[in-house]
Amino acid sequence: MTTRVKICGNTNAEDAKMAADLGADYLGFIFAESKRKIDMASASKIMEALPYFKNFVGVFLNQPKSAVEAVAGELGIRILQFHGDETALYCDYFLRKGYEVIKTFHIKDAMSLKRIDQYNVSAFLFDTFSKEEAGGTGVPFNWNLIEDRPYVHDRLFLAGGLKVSNVDEAIRRIHPYAVDVASGVEREPGRKDPALLEEFIQIAKGEKGKNEKPHSVRP
Numbered sequence: 001m002t003t004r005v006k007i008c009g010n011t012n013a014e015d016a017k018m019a020a021d022l023g024a025d026y027l028g029f030i031f032a033e034s035k036r037k038i039d040m041a042s043a044s045k046i047m048e049a050l051p052y053f054k055n056f057v058g059v060f061l062n063q064p065k066s067a068v069e070a071v072a073g074e075l076g077i078r079i080l081q082f083h084g085d086e087t088a089l090y091c092d093y094f095l096r097k098g099y100e101v102i103k104t105f106h107i108k109d110a111m112s113l114k115r116i117d118q119y120n121v122s123a124f125l126f127d128t129f130s131k132e133e134a135g136g137t138g139v140p141f142n143w144n145l146i147e148d149r150p151y152v153h154d155r156l157f158l159a160g161g162l163k164v165s166n167v168d169e170a171i172r173r174i175h176p177y178a179v180d181v182a183s184g185v186e187r188e189p190g191r192k193d194p195a196l197l198e199e200f201i202q203i204a205k206g207e208k209g210k211n212e213k214p215h216s217v218r219p
Contacts, residue, residue: 001116001175001177002205003171003176003178003179003203003205004025004026004177004178004179004182004203005023005025005026005178005179005181005200005201005204005205006025006027006028006057006157006178006179006181006195007019007024007026007027007028007084007103007181007182007185007201008027008028008036008057008059008159008180008181008190009028009034009036009182009183009186009189009190010027010028010029010036010038010046010184011036011038011042011190011191012042012190012191013045013046013049013050015191015192015197016046016050017049017050017194018192018194018197019197019201020050020053021028022198022201022202023195023201023205024176024201025055025178026055026056026057026079026098026117026141027046027050027055027056027057027058028056028057028058028081028180029043029046029056029057029058029059029077030059030085031043031058031059031060031063031071032059032060032062032063032084032181033060033061035189035190036182036189036190036193037193037195039167040071040074040075043056043075044074047075047076048066052135055079056075056077056079056098056187056192057077057079057081057102058071058072058075058077058079058080058081058198059081059083059106060080060081060082060083060084060212061082061083061084062084062086065090065093065094066150068080069093069097072099073211076107078098078099078100079099079100079101079102080101080102081101081103081104081125082101082103082104083125084104084129085102086103088118088119088120091103091119091120091121091170092120095121095122096122100122100123101121101122101138101159102121102123102124102125103119103121103123103124104125104126104127104159105124105125105126105127106127106128106129106142107126107127107128107129107141107142107145107146107160108129108141109145110145111146111161111182112129112145113146117154118215121192122155123155123156123157123177123178124156124157125156125180126141126146126156126157126158126159126160127141127159127160128140128141128159128160129141130179139160139161140160140161140162140166140170141160141161143173143174147198153174153175153176153177154177155177156176156177156178157176157177157178157179157180158172158174158176158178158179158180159180159181161182161183162179162180162184162200162204163177163181163184163196163200164184164186164196164199164200167179167181167184167200167203167204168203168204173176180189182202183198184200185197185200
């Protein structure tokens with residue numbers, strides 16, 4: 001199966017359109033505090049500029065359900081990524097509402113995965129643990145911690161320090177459903193580097209799968 005690509009931290013229509021045209025399968029908007037945070041008006045403009053693109057992902061971090069629903073409802077975003085300490089019950093609430101839910105786990109050691117079986121979500125996202133930042137660290141975690149967990153790989157979004165120089169190895173070792181990148185294809189936070197973006201997507205997908213578009217976060 002061709003590996004999918006999620007380009008996260010989009011802040012402007014030029015970058016988002018470039019990513020979509022190059023073959024990105026998902027485009028992420030960060031609605032939590034971040035160097036790449038976007039407001040609803042800017043996200044709406046990007047979505048209007050890409051009427052043919054459907055797989056926008058709203059990224060939230062420990063926010064009230066009402067705040068998440070307000071953003072998702074206003075923009076029509078159907079895929080939600082919860083990047084904080086959200087409980088299984090919290091995620092279930094949105095699943096019952098018909099959203100697809102990606103739950104992030106910040107990987108520090110083997111104990112970081114002990115709660116994964118509590119979550120019946122559409123997909124998981126594994127990112128690097130950091131005391132300073134919730135994401136976008138640019139540092140990979142120890143992939144050895146998840147190489148022996150094949151049952152999550154078919155719905156795994158792999159993040160954490162991915163870039164042109166290591167995405168091929170990550171895919172060969174982990175076999176994730178999708179790879180997720182923000183800082184690895186940027187010239188500065190919130191601004192993509194066209195050359196890095198193109199090379200990353202080509203390495204991750206290859207020309208054969210470049211134009212495939214999934215209809216769901218489930219394979």
